[in-house]
Amino acid sequence: MTTTSNCQLSVQPQPSSALRPETKERDQIAEKYKWNPNHIYPNWVAWEKDLETTPKLVQKICAFKGRITEGGDILAEVLELLDTLEMTFSKLGCYAHLYFDSDQRDNLVNEYLQKRAIAGAKIGSELTWIAPELLTIKQETIEQWLAENPRLEPHRFGLLETYRLQKHVLDEASEKLLSYTYQIIQLPANAYEMLATADAQWPEVTLSTGLKRITEPTYSEILNTNCNQEDRRKAFNAVMSVYKASINTYASLYNGVCQGDWCYAQSRQFESSLHQALEGDNIPIGLYSNLIEATQSGMESVRRYHRLRKRALKLESYDLYDSAIPLVAHFKRYPFDSVEQLVSEAVAPLGTDYVNRLKKAFGSGWIDVYENEGKRTGAYSMGVYGVHPYMLLNYTDTLEELFTVAHEMGHTLHSLYSHESQPYATARYTIFVAEVASTMNEALLLEYLVNQTEDPEERIVLLEWAIDQTLGTYFAQVRFAEFELKTHNIVESGKPITASTLDEITYQQLKATYGDCATLDPLYAHVWARIPHFFRTPFYVYQYATSFAASAKLLQDILPKPDESRMQRKARAETVDRFLNLLRSGGSDHPIDLLKCAGVDLTAPETIQSVLDLFDRRVTQLEEALIANGRL
């Protein structure tokens, strides 16, 4: 293998820690950069008082035990009380979490969280009678009550869903028997966790910079920042050798996961494990196969990108471990005080109402911006029904963090619109639509930044960012989805799953993706063992890809066209309306139907084509930018 031992890149990436401001104590951070939990409760005394109302609510609900079959009014009363109870519990939890997540060392907050958890467990056990009692009512009766009683309307979707899913619920004795297996079925995932983390023996390797222990995080850092190809190769070999050493055990555990899925699918009378996985959200099987099949035609663009990288990096050979090193050294900072303007200008195509809400979210004590001692890591948006969403960030002025803000803002605006338009019962949306709102904001931000920048290097960084995001959030997830389908099919047809079966599927998939544009070290065949989702949450990752495809389709229709006609402008305004209606619709219907109302049909190859077209356009833009910058 030919490698470049000397750095041929004009890249000296800064380790991310260099961009991080020194961690402060929370009281050293200005109030305007911290969230304000008082919007939920003025203090802990008010919190405790609200917690004390919950047993009374439970008493009221339990007074209806044995009576919900009497008529629509009583059922409505019970469901409304349940909503109030759940809403109160959610508020109690959110308030405590705002304090806990901003400083996890606070033992007092921990006590409040435990108080709530104890109360919650007690309440849960007191209300177990509701679901079985509800299901003694015939579906026709419920439908009649729904037609006659407008108070039940907010619960229409939830009630009918209970009946739809009921056909896979077994009789009491069989359910009890099945419940004995729940803990056993978790064992392969738990054992995977131990094998891949606690018991993993990470080796030490001599790099050009000296001796280094290669763990998963250091491996990722080396791939992203070390411009010595030989170092990257050594790190790759070191990490993959750890998986290879236990590959038969990994395969055996994964077989356990697939067998467990198939065991439940058969017990509950599903045609396949995939049918069972898609049933919860009522997703048609055709969507899954469409996603995998329609994506195949985009592989040439993926290969084109890697060929470009090889040339731009001036590498004699190009392996997959060369795919993360930046093409240029450019580390622009994006201070938080400039973020509101950037993001609000970027989302302007979504209209003034959207922009105004977004501006409000920036300046009202909704966001916890900077890291402090004891603060939870990462980022999230948490909707509090009847109050407003809160956002946790650990902002460090990087491009990645800028996109995280846009992403979380997408979730925040989604919650705002949904909570305002929906009753509590249907305000919560599924992940299937959630990531459409967030990736839409990211895509608009990228479009805006690429169009705005006059710095040729920043342009390259932005395009490379967008392409890598699509490779990670879309193409890789589709590949994983296909892997899960193939492996589960093998189990369901009674054939064995061994390490060589899994290696073979993986290697063939990578060959089909990369062709001859990259050298594929044989160790790559074991890469399936590095994907925790396969073991923890089978048939989950496809949703990242479908969300991404849906937002790409909408983006295509939302972006203003040059020299737009009146008709085109009108069509664009209609798409924006449909998108905002999607946000308003929360969880009021099956996600696939909500998306159809927004103009996105995920069972159609054209929708998938939107991602492939967008990806191809970005690769072309990157090629042009590299040529203009004298790098090709």
Ligand SMILES: [Zn+2]
């Ligand atoms: Zn998200």
